[in-house]
Amino acid sequence: MPTITEEVRRAPRRDAAANREALLAAASATLNEHPDAGLEAIASAAGLSRRAVYGHFAGRDELIAALIASGATRLNDIAATLDHPHTPTAIALLGARLWHAVEHVQLLAAMAVREPHVDQVAAALAPVRERVGELVTRGIDEGALRGDMNPQTLARLIERAAIAVLLEASVARLDDAEGHRLVMLSVLGTAGLGWREAGALIDAAPELAYCPAPAGVGTTAGAPTAAAPADAETGEEARA
Amino acid sequence: MPTITEEVRRAPRRDAAANREALLAAASATLNEHPDAGLEAIASAAGLSRRAVYGHFAGRDELIAALIASGATRLNDIAATLDHPHTPTAIALLGARLWHAVEHVQLLAAMAVREPHVDQVAAALAPVRERVGELVTRGIDEGALRGDMNPQTLARLIERAAIAVLLEASVARLDDAEGHRLVMLSVLGTAGLGWREAGALIDAAPELAYCPAPAGVGTTAGAPTAAAPADAETGEEARA
DNA sequence: GATAACTTGCACAGCAGTGTGCAAGTTCGT
DNA sequence: ACGAACTTGCACACTGCTGTGCAAGTTATC
Numbered sequence: 261m262p263t264i265t266e267e268v269r270r271a272p273r274r275d276a277a278a279n280r281e282a283l284l285a286a287a288s289a290t291l292n293e294h295p296d297a298g299l300e301a302i303a304s305a306a307g308l309s310r311r312a313v314y315g316h317f318a319g320r321d322e323l324i325a326a327l328i329a330s331g332a333t334r335l336n337d338i339a340a341t342l343d344h345p346h347t348p349t350a351i352a353l354l355g356a357r358l359w360h361a362v363e364h365v366q367l368l369a370a371m372a373v374r375e376p377h378v379d380q381v382a383a384a385l386a387p388v389r390e391r392v393g394e395l396v397t398r399g400i401d402e403g404a405l406r407g408d409m410n411p412q413t414l415a416r417l418i419e420r421a422a423i424a425v426l427l428e429a430s431v432a433r434l435d436d437a438e439g440h441r442l443v444m445l446s447v448l449g450t451a452g453l454g455w456r457e458a459g460a461l462i463d464a465a466p467e468l469a470y471c472p473a474p475a476g477v478g479t480t481a482g483a484p485t486a487a488a489p490a491d492a493e494t495g496e497e498a499r500a
Numbered sequence: 501m502p503t504i505t506e507e508v509r510r511a512p513r514r515d516a517a518a519n520r521e522a523l524l525a526a527a528s529a530t531l532n533e534h535p536d537a538g539l540e541a542i543a544s545a546a547g548l549s550r551r552a553v554y555g556h557f558a559g560r561d562e563l564i565a566a567l568i569a570s571g572a573t574r575l576n577d578i579a580a581t582l583d584h585p586h587t588p589t590a591i592a593l594l595g596a597r598l599w600h601a602v603e604h605v606q607l608l609a610a611m612a613v614r615e616p617h618v619d620q621v622a623a624a625l626a627p628v629r630e631r632v633g634e635l636v637t638r639g640i641d642e643g644a645l646r647g648d649m650n651p652q653t654l655a656r657l658i659e660r661a662a663i664a665v666l667l668e669a670s671v672a673r674l675d676d677a678e679g680h681r682l683v684m685l686s687v688l689g690t691a692g693l694g695w696r697e698a699g700a701l702i703d704a705a706p707e708l709a710y711c712p713a714p715a716g717v718g719t720t721a722g723a724p725t726a727a728a729p730a731d732a733e734t735g736e737e738a739r740a
Numbered sequence: 741g742a743t744a745a746c747t748t749g750c751a752c753a754g755c756a757g758t759g760t761g762c763a764a765g766t767t768c769g770t
Numbered sequence: 771a772c773g774a775a776c777t778t779g780c781a782c783a784c785t786g787c788t789g790t791g792c793a794a795g796t797t798a799t800c
Contacts, residue, residue, distance in 0.1 A: 273768050273775050312777055406695035420664035454694030455646035513745050513798050
């Protein structure tokens with residue numbers, strides 16, 4: 261007897277939650293290709309009508325807000341559950357991990373420039389920024405990272421370097437292994453390491469080696485023309 | 501007697517051209533802060549009414565198109581009138597030169613992500629891309645740049661590294677000298693040089709030294725609340 | 741100072757998107 | 771199979787922008 265307040269109410273239908281997820285997934289996919297896509301496009305990509313969206317979200321902004329929150333959580337988790345005694349390795353590792361969340365990064369990056377959401381993205385991503393800031397400061401103190409610029413600035417540049425590769429991934433058709441290595445190289449280069457040094461570091465550290473996709477899921481960068489349900493890809497699975 | 505076809509027509513008023521320039525300048529300033537600003541905002545920033553805009557441009561898109569074209573010309577010129585036997589120096593120099601055209605780069609970068617203009621920006625910027633591609637290829641062949649990635653890819657990453665700094669300039673308040681050095685460091689780092697190596701290179705090459713603003717013009721990054729005419733900045737001056 | 745060039749203000753049409761209300765349908769849970 | 775949960779389709783109001791027409795004003799130029 262699930263009394264909510266004082267009324268006997270039937271449990272919500274299971275497909276409702278499923279549709280909500282479908283909407284989020286479709287929104288993620290659609291907005292990655294057309295960041296200004298309307299609710300119509302998103303809804304129909306999820307196999308629903310525009311009207312149905314308002315049954316799950318208060319409106320467009322709330323839908324996107326949920327998307328941002330979910331993406332940011334993912335990225336923040338990545339940054340939080342990560343460390344390595346050798347700071348450059350830690351930073352490369354961070355880049356590599358981000359590679360496995362490309363779509364999220366791409367989406368967040370797109371929204372970080374679209375007016376209603378700028379502040380929200382910035383706020384939601386504060387933890388990662390914080391973490392990167394720590395790593396960079398530590399690295400500079402150890403003399404393991406470049407000592408010729410402000411830690412804050414360096415942190416932002418590293419962040420942008422990573423994003424640059426992840427965005428480039430959509431243009432140039434990078435396969436998983438390429439992308440994996442490229443983010444690390446780019447990030448390390450920005451961090452001050454010479455290219456041979458960076459390459460050697462990556463090849464030496466087993467943690468940084470590329471291990472092919474765990475299952476058959478496949479982190480596709482080029483999206484499937486939308487309209488593909490693509491269920492479980494919003495907030496699940498996280499293993500080393 | 502200025503007969504155009506067969507009618508005697510008075511020469512166009514001089515202030516019309518001035519207003520056109522004012523519009524372009526205002527648009528540049530306004531769009532740099534609010535990339536989605538409407539014609540109303542732009543026009544009034546230029547001291548004109550929205551209606552007057554249509555006397556100079558067919559519409560919003562054409563106004564922006566003009567802006568893009570002008571900005572791209574500037575950047576293409578920079579890339580064209582530039583070379584140095586030492587490839588890394590050439591690349592650093594390119595970065596440094598771009599620093600003196602921050603506003604243009606910022607604007608172009610913003611428009612390169614706004615739907616109606618994506619293709620146009622890409623097309624207009626082809627020459628710079630071409631040039632960067634040449635330099636990178638040359639550098640790799642010489643062994644002066646990193647040899648661990650596709651030239652095309654490296655070129656794009658260097659491009660993005662430069663843009664990253666120029667965008668960061670708006671956030672962190674970088675003064676001219678800082679920015680100048682930072683772009684070069686960032687670009688060289690992405691190109692594969694270690695940070696000490698890059699620093700040494702910059703300090704050694706007199707071409708790369710920062711020489712303060714030529715006149716009292718000042719390439720301000722933080723915009724002057726718009727409404728500033730800022731006349732000659734469309735397509736002039738190019739020296740070695 | 742006449743006159744064309746240019747600006748203004750307003751009114752209007754149009755478009756694309758959002759958010760709502762409601763009646764009718766479909767589908768899941770019990 | 772009943773009923774609630776959920777979806778649909780349509781209609782509508784509303785917002786914020788673009789683009790146009792026109793009459794009346796201002797201003798540079800001849």
